Amino acid sequence: MVRKIEQGAPSARDEELLPRCLHSVLEATLLLDSSTTSDIVVIADSSTDGTAQIAEDIFRSHGLRACILVRTWEEPIMSRAIAFFLVFLLPSLALAHHGGNEYDLSKTVEFKGKLTRVELINPHSWIYFDVTDKDGKISHHRAEMRSVHVLRRSGWTKELFPVGQQVTIEVSPNRTDPLSSYLQTIVAADGTRMDRYGQYIKAPQGTVQEVRGPIVTPKSDRPARRPSGEPNIAGDWAPVQQVMVDPRGTGGGMVPLDKLSQSKPAEKGTKGGGGGRGGAPKGPRLYGGTELTPLGEKAAADFKREDNPRFRCETTSIIFDWTFDGPVDRITQNKDTILLEYGQFGLKRTIYMNLKEHPNNVKPSRAGHSIGHWEGDTLVVDTARFLPGFLNTPVHNSDQLHVVERFSLDPNKMALTRSYVAEDPVYLKGKYTGSDTILVADAPYNPGKCQELNFIDYSKQQKQ
Numbered sequence: 001m002v003r004k005i006e007q008g009a010p011s012a013r014d015e016e017l018l019p020r021c022l023h024s025v026l027e028a029t030l031l032l033d034s035s036t037t038s039d040i041v042v043i044a045d046s047s048t049d050g051t052a053q054i055a056e057d058i059f060r061s062h063g064l065r066a067c068i069l070v071r072t073w074e075e076p077i078m079s080r081a082i083a084f085f086l087v088f089l090l091p092s093l094a095l096a097h098h099g100g101n102e103y104d105l106s107k108t109v110e111f112k113g114k115l116t117r118v119e120l121i122n123p124h125s126w127i128y129f130d131v132t133d134k135d136g137k138i139s140h141h142r143a144e145m146r147s148v149h150v151l152r153r154s155g156w157t158k159e160l161f162p163v164g165q166q167v168t169i170e171v172s173p174n175r176t177d178p179l180s181s182y183l184q185t186i187v188a189a190d191g192t193r194m195d196r197y198g199q200y201i202k203a204p205q206g207t208v209q210e211v212r213g214p215i216v217t218p219k220s221d222r223p224a225r226r227p228s229g230e231p232n233i234a235g236d237w238a239p240v241q242q243v244m245v246d247p248r249g250t251g252g253g254m255v256p257l258d259k260l261s262q263s264k265p266a267e268k269g270t271k272g273g274g275g276g277r278g279g280a281p282k283g284p285r286l287y288g289g290t291e292l293t294p295l296g297e298k299a300a301a302d303f304k305r306e307d308n309p310r311f312r313c314e315t316t317s318i319i320f321d322w323t324f325d326g327p328v329d330r331i332t333q334n335k336d337t338i339l340l341e342y343g344q345f346g347l348k349r350t351i352y353m354n355l356k357e358h359p360n361n362v363k364p365s366r367a368g369h370s371i372g373h374w375e376g377d378t379l380v381v382d383t384a385r386f387l388p389g390f391l392n393t394p395v396h397n398s399d400q401l402h403v404v405e406r407f408s409l410d411p412n413k414m415a416l417t418r419s420y421v422a423e424d425p426v427y428l429k430g431k432y433t434g435s436d437t438i439l440v441a442d443a444p445y446n447p448g449k450c451q452e453l454n455f456i457d458y459s460k461q462q463k464q
């Protein structure tokens with residue numbers, strides 16, 4: 001539901017609601033569990049209405065109700081409230097979206113132990129270590145890290161974590177699995193410190209040095225056109241990484257990596273998300289600018305976290321996975337085909353440039369069947385023949401899904417922008433639209449290995 005308060009001073013009732021709203025936000029964003037029965041309250045003013053929209057999107061994707069409390073006045077107390085919302089809500093949204101809702105991010109626990117194993121994988125990497133207590137008893141622990149492709153882009157390699165070395169590890173504890181945790185910081189025996197969202201380059205003394213921004217400047221001196229005349233979109237591409245201002249990953253808001261140098265590590269008022277998506281929703285709920293059909297609404301309401309394809313190491317959709325979580329994608333241009341390789345789960349799409357229609361005998365797949373043509377300097381891609389699945393959780397798609405993408409290259413910025421329109425009469429009432437932009441990649445394409453380990457009760461496993 002939406003409670004909107006027009007411009008003016010807050011009433012006594014509003015002042016009474018404020019602390020309860022903030023409490024609800026904190027509780028809900030840490031839990032983000034479909035069993036939650038109370039409404040979630042999002043506080044926003046005229047400058048953060050888009051943030052409220054994004055917040056509600058994520059809440060709804062976890063099967064939760066959301067209440068948007070919109071305030072448009074400029075009273076000092078509300079400025080403080082909005083800052084409070086941005087500090088604590090946005091990081092929690094990001095963490096919940098990546099599986100961080102299992103962890104108590106308000107707490108920090110320090111362990112001193114010995115590294116035993118490192119797994120750099122998708123959708124989350126893990127570091128394993130043994131801790132010996134004062135009585136000599138050894139306990140086996142693990143800490144969750146970011147996905148392997150963003151770690152590679154951030155300068156993290158397996159060689160930085162030699163098995164057997166003594167380390168100090170700061171973590172946020174898991175709520176139900178005491179031997180699992182969320183990595184904040186790891187400090188090696190020589191004092192080298194690496195924070196969860198830190199960006200690192202090799203230092204002259206053989207250790208690593210933190211960089212407040214991208215660690216690599218990609219080479220953009222490439223031909224703007226192919227010998228045959230069409231724009232040259234071949235190569236490895238990636239969206240700008242989104243990182244937390246606090247590199248430990250526990251607060252400060254999300255910012256684009258190329259803007260990180262403008263934020264201080266201790267800064268707590270950073271705004272994230274929210275640009276250009278309008279105010280709090282009025283009327284029916286919209287996804288990608290469209291309502292869902294009654295069947296689509298029911299399917300979205302029935303969505304459970306375990307239904308997410310990512311937790312089975314599967315692609316969500318050709319729309320969602322192109323940029324989500326900062327993958328490095330690859331495009332290969334041939335005479336009659338263009339190959340798109342997705343950088344996280346290895347989805348491959350072949351765009352047939354010499355076909356006018358989709359063949360009737362094509363076997364449906366998550367990638368669908370794509371045909372393309374150039375309209376001037378814009379690549380237009382038409383895709384159909386999909387398997388049923390998700391367009392973007394919790395929004396389902398049927399085998400009648402039809403997607404049209406338009407890729408255009410800005411040769412001055414070397415930025416490749418894609419706009420898309422999806423139609424599905426089974427689940428969507430109208431057109432699902434959006435756009436994204438990728439740049440020349442700062443790391444080579446490497447989809448890596450995927451194994452979802454978040455659902456394992458590591459503590460229980462160690463007792464067996």
